[in-house]
């Protein structure tokens with residue numbers, strides 16, 4: 045026991061300094077005098093880790109010792125954001141570290157800037173996974189997050205002449221102090237080859253997979269600290285390595301160079317995050333990634349975390365796997381393979397266990413975002429899994445036929461394997477058939493999931509479908525990102541809100557208190573000034589602090605309608621430029637965009653170019669100085685969000701109704717006291733209901749109206765013809781007003797809006813401009829605006845990811861916290 049005891053360094057300034065210098069000298073191998081900022085940062089990160097280590101080791105030991113049920117969160121993406129401040133916050137070390145570093149002549153502000161954020165996700169889905177594991181640790185619920193350690197995360201976005209140019213994200217280049225590699229716990233993963241039947245010792249006929257090649261998955265562990273509760277969970281990310289056997293066969297053939305090449309080939313699997321976040325490209329490497337991490341994760345939990353001889357019929361008592369969208373769904377046939385082929389359980393019993401172990405969350409409504417793997421590809425890469433899927437499907441369809449005799453159309457619609465346009469495996473169908481529960485991520489989304497995406501399934505299994513509205517972690521997105529507002533809140537109601545966000549309700553009476561409102565405005569102003577400074581240093585923008593700050597940050601996608609936002613800005617510009625409105629009559633605004641486009645999404649990239657073009661025209665017009673400004677800082681990421689969101693007055697959530705599954709940025713803004721201008725979409729619906737319709741600017745078509753308009757045949761040009769300002773705005777872009785007079789530059793964007801406009805931006809234009817006029821009028825009364833903003837904060841406690849996690853626990857997982 046004594047030998048085992050890990051003791052944390054003393055949590056006082058002396059204890060910290062001693063440990064920090066030890067890390068600098070013995071860990072980094074430098075003296076304080078010679079240390080670079082990177083040395084200092086790495087030593088600091090390792091020092092902070094030491095304070096969390098004892099709890100972590102205890103949590104891991106407990107997992108193996110006690111028969112408690114854990115959550116296995118399976119996600120191809122974790123958009124973690126920087127780790128240092130999160131760890132300092134969880135361990136309550138910020139004061140000690142600030143003082144200790146000062147004694148060494150160093151500043152925490154400088155060192156935290158040295159950290160490259162792990163951007164191992166694209167957007168909402170990956171960030172949600174990061175919020176969820178934070179909340180589970182804070183709720184003391186055992187959870188292992190499983191995913192992929194991409195060597196390159198989401199690309200670094202740069203602009204060249206206003207166009208997006210992608211650079212590799214080399215987040216590991218300067219060292220990665222937050223990870224712990226465990227090569228001794230590696231897992232082999234096989235691919236391709238064929239299957240064969242054979243007669244087993246007991247005389248039964250069985251199938252075995254004879255794979256053609258394989259790789260090794262090396263786990264890297266990351267701490268997931270709960271907020272000041274002594275709990276530290278684990279995030280386990282897998283990195284692909286070549287197998288020795290693989291190289292040896294080639295080495296034996298004498299071709300050294302080929303052997304080394306083979307190594308690179310294997311290691312490609314975890315090389316790079318796919319940057320598409322809605323249209324799957326059916327790429328073989330993507331399927332390899334999915335199977336790779338899922339195979340490693342299941343084997344890790346079933347044979348390493350649990351004993352090798354654990355009675356697997358009791359597996360559902362120890363684990364519940366959550367499928368974060370369809371990306372990890374190949375886990376279903378993999379578990380069947382492990383149970384049937386490896387552990388020799390009868391098929392029916394294995395299926396019973398599997399069905400109890402999985403649940404599926406869908407994160408989209410766009411049909412093109414639903415993954416369908418071509419049968420040829422899946423069969424070549426994972427022949428045994430294809431056979432298993434085929435049998436699952438056959439048994440499922442037999443059930444359907446028994447319940448709905450003669451309805452072959454229904455059978456076709458529901459089949460896991462589709463025939464058209466090519467033979468493909470519909471991963472959402474497989475997930476639904478195999479899961480105990482299927483959930484959407486906001487009320488409206490869950491309803492549309494039932495009625496439109498999986499209608500047949502919700503008819504035969506209504507009890508399978510449920511909703512869990514998304515949430516965001518208040519630790520990172522309020523307590524850490526907005527220290528000024530956090531301080532004000534804590535002064536008013538104490539600090540219990542950090543782990544019990546419903547407590548924010550206690551702020552409600554203060555919305556009526558003029559002095560509190562004034563302090564709230566001071567906080568907002570200080571946050572704006574912090575942002576203005578950051579954008580000056582980071583991107584060279586010169587922005588005024590006074591104007592309303594109007595922010596639209598999210599992936600660039602047509603359904604999210606950045607182009608609608610642009611039409612608003614162009615209209616304001618045109619009103620002044622044409623002399624219809626005097627600049628002095630306009631409510632001054634600074635517009636901020638942040639958005640990455642998938643590198644292959646051409647229209648999205650053209651839209652980025654247009655945003656930059658409008659920004660440079662507006663920003664260089666002296667008549668607009670102090671009135672309209674547009675900033676588009678490159679490479680929007682979690683770190684930038686942490687400064688941007690607390691500064692915002694207005695949050696733009698303007699997707700076409702029925703397209704945004706939930707949104708989580710919308711929650712972060714409201715929680716930080718921005719008012720929302722938004723459509724009746726995703727979680728906007730719930731935000732509006734909770735904050736009150738007077739404190740939310742609603743506009744636009746409702747989802748059923750969108751469906752009607754589509755059915756009638758939507759003609760965007762009719763809106764162009766009948767709205768003079770809309771016509772002028774589009775004509776201005778088409779005439780080259782933002783492209784040095786060149787009408788060709790943005791012709792495709794204009795033509796797309798005029799003739800396609802899949803997401804009905806033109807139909808919602810007038811309603812949007814009217815709503816913006818209401819925003820201007822409301823903002824003119826600063827006192828009333830701050831009242832609304834405070835009410836937004838006070839009423840957004842529901843959107844804590846702690847609440848989301850409690851909902852998953854109550855409705856889906858049925859796990860208990862540990863003491």
Ligand code: 26W
Nearest residue numbers: 168169321322323324407485705706707708
């Ligand atoms: C390339 C295939 C693909 C398809 C879908 C990649 C990634 C996706 C994701 C499901 C897209 C995504 O991030 N969805 C977002 O999930 C958030 C968390 O639930 C929601 O808040 C967003 O509304 C939803 O767009």
